[in-house]
Amino acid sequence: MEPSNPAYKDFVKTQFASAPFIQHLGIELIDFAPGWVETRIALRPEHLQQDSFVHAGVIATMADHSSGMAAGTLCPAGRKVLTVEFKINLMRPGTGAALTCRAEVVRPGKTLSVTEARVFNEDGKVIALMTATMALVE
Amino acid sequence: MEPSNPAYKDFVKTQFASAPFIQHLGIELIDFAPGWVETRIALRPEHLQQDSFVHAGVIATMADHSSGMAAGTLCPAGRKVLTVEFKINLMRPGTGAALTCRAEVVRPGKTLSVTEARVFNEDGKVIALMTATMALVE
Amino acid sequence: MEPSNPAYKDFVKTQFASAPFIQHLGIELIDFAPGWVETRIALRPEHLQQDSFVHAGVIATMADHSSGMAAGTLCPAGRKVLTVEFKINLMRPGTGAALTCRAEVVRPGKTLSVTEARVFNEDGKVIALMTATMALVE
């Protein structure tokens, strides 16, 4: 996939770093290229739910933000990415010291992009699967 | 709808209060009865994304947790609620000082319950719509 | 909700009647007004799946088309409705002689509308719940 914005690297890095909630949770941008993004979160006690698994909201936030940034790698200059909708299947409990996420653009578009993201535990097992629609707005 | 657990009130209050991520974000249980739950979040700077709107992950966390607690009001004693999947449409940007959420059980079940949740801004406008499948596990 | 197209009634009737797959399945437009649509299907043997329940695809088709037409009641003149995405929870098996569906616009928009649809059996019990994003395209 070809980036339409030659400065897409700066765009993604800046967008990622400037989202307070993502910084607050400690989600890090690990790697990216046109069409995909990889992220990581070191788990903390405040990320858990009542059964000591990672809260679905943390996993969804990670997958949503990674998906938006994947769409962002192909976003035309001057536009921004907003989530229209996403759906997530939570398939295994989130446990361990860290989670990773890989998000990819399945269908890039001018105004809407469709993405898929998978979240993995430290054993490399997929714990969540997200599909999303991202709007590229002026 | 009839609660199958006579102690459902204590169950919901305890479950809600014992989720670290929910306490961390400041999501509060406002009211509930068999089949529904209402919650509130006072917005803070760390809840925002890069465009100063509330991050989709915060909205999704609120709707997911409220949905799980709505299912919890009808959960048999000795079981717990786990999210199987959810889908959320983000329809307006989240802004203002607080958001509220109302989650309802659409289809109660013995092992799976289906819920719907709506998140509102301070003007009473719906900003997000979630449907979810909740597992009631031993 | 206010229709932006004064001829919305003709638009919805014409759009509904001109979809071959809907005619083929026998889905009928029962009633509509700005923001909502009600439809009905008389069930036939060819609508079933391997366990003699209505196939999920029939239920999804009914809910999707009804949702699109609900968005169509508010669609500006000169535009058409296309499904961007939908999610459906199948909560009870589809049985009996007929099913009905009510679809509503939750959030009308200029280019995207969000809808919700519920499908009911003859006992008035909800058997399926759909949320969808509809594009209003030129």
Added chain:
Amino acid sequence: MEPSNPAYKDFVKTQFASAPFIQHLGIELIDFAPGWVETRIALRPEHLQQDSFVHAGVIATMADHSSGMAAGTLCPAGRKVLTVEFKINLMRPGTGAALTCRAEVVRPGKTLSVTEARVFNEDGKVIALMTATMALVE
């Protein structure tokens, strides 16, 4: 992935062939192995919607049934597959003489399996993406 039912091939073929709606639409089972299924539909005029694209309901039916059969390849003997929920993103219009679908099990389970399906046009371009939860019921 390992099939738990040694007779899984007969199970899938029988289940596929015994669904009236699938036969009625002309969806064919092309190939399968433990964990995945491939299907095909030759398009007919009655499969279209009002703009002469394939109706979303046809695409959803194909993806849903293929997903159920993918789960069926790993289904224990004596159980059957029922759709709990699915979500589909429609990314390109369905056109041409035929569509194909590949459905895979992302997370096999004892009572719930999560699947992903992609539908392709004759140019090999993905036109739809579905994730689903399938119940394996006695």
